[in-house]
Amino acid sequence: MFTKKKIIAFCCACLVFLAVDIWMFSTVKNSFAKTIAGVAVTLAKTIASSAPGADESVPAWLDHLNTAYPGYSFFYCKGLPGEEGFREMGGDSSLAAYWAQHQSDEVFVKGVESASYLEVYTAPETMKIGAITGSLLFVPIPAETQDSAAGFLLMAADSSASRSFFSLVNALAIIAFVLFALAFGIATFSRDPVTGYVVLALFAIMLTFVAYPLFEAVRLTFITNGRFTFDTWKTILGNNQYLLALWGSIKLGLCTATLSTIIGFVFAFAVSRTSMKGKKFISALATMPVISPPFSLTLSIILLFGNNGLITKQILGITKSNIYGLGGLTLVQTVSMFPIAFMTLQGVLEAIDSTLEDASLDLNASRWQTFRSVTLPLALPGVMSAWLLVFTSSLADFANPLLLAGSYRVLSVEAYIEVTGMNRLNNGSALSLLLLVPTLTAFFVQRYLTNKKSYVVVTGKPSMRLSNLASKGMQRFLSVFIGIVIAFIILLYGTIFAGCFVKNWGIDYTFTLANIPEALTRGKDAMLSTLTLAGIATPIAGILAMVAAVLIVRKKFPGKRLLEALIMTPYAIPGTLMGISYILAFNKPPILLVGTGAILVINYVIRELPVGVEGGVAALRQIDPSIEEAAADLGADQPTIFKGIILPLIRPAFISSMSYTFVRSMTAVSAIIFLISARWYHITIQIYNFSENIRFGLASVLSTALIIIVLLVFGLMRLLVRQSEHLEKTVSIR
Amino acid sequence: MAAQSVPVKLENVSKTFRDPKTKAEVHAVQNANFEIQPGELVTLLGPSGCGKTTTLRMIGGFELPTQGKIFIGGNDVTYLPPNGRETATVFQSYGLFPHMSVEENVAYGLKIRKLPKEEIEARVKKTLELVGLLDLAKRSPGRLSGGQQQRVALARSLVVEPQVLLLDEPLSNLDALLREQMRIEIRRIQKSLGITAIYVTHDRIEAMSLSDRVIVMKDGIIRQIGTPNDIYEKPNSVFVAGFVGKVAFFPVSLDAFNPEGSFRCTLAGRRLNAGSKADDIAIGGTAVLMARPESLSLLPPGEGYADGTVSARVYLGSSVEVYVKTQYGEILVQVDDPAGKKIAGEGEAVSIDFDERLVRILPESKEEKQS
């Protein structure tokens, strides 16, 4: 256990960490000290400008200063020492005594000289003057002409507050070091150091990039000008405009979730309980909106139903149509989110054992009765959870409202405006935290629903044969309904495609190819940087997800539940909150990342990790642990087992986690809109800019390009996963 | 390819699992002490959940003992991970690598050891030959029968020439016939290579027919260690007697201790002498007398130790099993060489007798009455 090599490695690591620790905490202390000094200088200038000209009002002024600024003491001199007309005007007695004793010291001479040049001078050393221990400032009192000093004010500023802050910081630094040494020691000297290191690394990553930013966001809403207050929350909760936005978000969520669940249920029912044709096609098309880039559906809704919309203006001749607002938003969100409900409910319906329905039909219940009394009650928990899923997605949605909200207010956009438009970061983070409340509620209700022992009869594997529960007429009705929805989706995508070739949508519908080269040249940089960063994030997220899954499924270590919770947290956090918390946390030392590409990559990885980890966990649970144990037994160490055994066996999960990360990174908006920089731009933001400037042709071209990329990646993934399908079959063989 | 044989020793080894949810403690293994000689094949035998697998996994390095020390070849390996020990395990579920062919599975351990390619090929070939799988070398393990998979697992463990071979119920997935064949095969290979082996099973026949010595466990505690013969004929408790074979129990009162190591005791008013291995038996108290079916015989009513009526008779060819209902419960009497003998039929009244020299006295036990 305690070998020489390990002890040396341990000591080296401790030294490195100590250096980082000291550097980090000293930057914190320095920046704090600078702020404090800045505050004192500003205060000094304010005071200096309030100095009275007439001698007789000086004592009253000094009295006023003493009462108005506790923790400071003052001593006022007119003129400059050694020059004609120099007079000590009085002030704090101990300061006067200190002055009398030290006035020929080098520091004092220098201070007075600075004051004569109208510059505030702060003595470099901390001094103890009477009851005050702190810094001494030489503050020039300007003459009426403002071009020379009429005198100077000695100002002693107490720094006991910052001294206690410093000792707190020091204590924290020591605690951090001790914790590190402890954890690292355990990891190094335990039986499985590799796992130990990986656990530590994951903890470090998650604490830095999940817990810390969120903490910063919460902290900011309670701190104004360095003080703890409830001001921000009072502003937010007392302001009609913000409450309106909250209500707007909820209202939109209710509409979208309800509509989407209904449509999703119809689709799921048609696919799993009728003999309708073209089920594969329906499923494939219905998943399109999930993977297509943001803004694209909104864009085509605007092209069709906007002020200059093809349908509203050209076909129906309505000049004052208004698609902007709740109606339009519900429409576009429903189209983009009903597939979530569809996929959830399809799983639910397929898991219900059809023999129950057969039994009911056997007892001479009609199909409708069977549906109402058997199928629907059994599916109800699933319906509820589908509804909640859509509800949370609707609340977190940012891209659609950004383009289509008009004067309708929703929280995510409101938070964005507060941050980028008004530069009120505290309000922004408070608003996005507000967004978290319904999201978290829904999240926990859903957890409760899925954990609760419901009476859903799940047979484990989907039944081979599912009952047909629709009568002829019903089936015809369903076909027509689904046909309309599908036609609408095709229409929307067709519009984007057509938009690429139209000169000036809404005004001039002549065919042109000019949009394509222009969009591609103007979007080239954004496209390149998006591809680069998504390409970097993809393998990192994939490997990290699989490593985390292995830890969660196979290893035992203290704090496992906490780590799991930290990894899963970003799943429940709206992108807006994530983005705002990242700018708060990483635009200052010790971790300065704003403006770099790294912050985007990190954001992609952290946000998409939960889905990848879940996939990896599910895949690993299918695999007999003795396969890995056999490899260890034959002499393979942890990294070799991971590379040679685990990764090949969970390849499908690994590939889908990577392609998921890639696609989501390519189509991200809500978080990264806060994090992009001129150097590291994002293609979706470019699409947004084009749309905002009514360059619909260019926006269409970029949207189409993005859709093609996303489809290609998914196609590739399908191909790769299919290749390893033979594997999945043999893995479970014992 | 015989590696030099090494001993394995467990010193006061205990393992306690803590349920993460209920916080309840499970004492899977308690205070295990035993030593296995070089080249010996020892079986861990016991009912389901008695801690056999846990013991084996601690020796293999997959579990860390809560207490105690494990030595292989005289070295303390308690804290070594599996890849640091010269053990090789054949898992109950085989744990074959599904993404590799049979050949690649067997070669894995050698590749990890970074042996030259030619040597790997030669050794893989030799080992596959040994287990009779040479013609299936290119197959994927998913497309093998259970017995073939089992042999791949064995070959994969043997090829690295481990000092200790650990086998966890390797035959439990096979049908009866194949099981018998493989048992003989494993024994043959183990002996020819001289590997120290520990074999886990809950099948007493497997344990008896395979091992040099048997370790009988129950509820995490080792109950007896001995040769199959010892365990069968001279068990030290009612549990061991019942677990390793069919047996009848009679309550007796103990009268005196004979200097040659047997007890004088009384059963149903008749006095007899019987041997014992147990040491916690007090003169004057009561104890249990055990008799194997083959040491029992049938007499006319009133002449033996216990009277009863025949409830069933099963003809097995080389022997006949007669079930007799008595005041001590249903007792099985095995009558060998039935040809030409007159054997009592169903419903007939009989009396059960036995040869004093073949029965043994065991201490009474409270918990094990039902077994």
Ligand SMILES: Nc1ncnc2c1ncn2[C@@H]1O[C@H](COP(=O)(O)OP(=O)(O)OP(=O)(O)O)[C@@H](O)[C@H]1O
């Ligand atoms: N990882 C674990 N966590 C908690 N309890 C465990 C764990 N592994 C084993 N146990 C418990 O320890 C006891 C012994 O288990 P073990 O697997 O050693 O039994 P076994 O003798 O091999 O049984 P079987 O013949 O059924 O394989 C059992 O009660 C089991 O429930």
Ligand SMILES: [Mg+2]
């Ligand atoms: Mg077992």
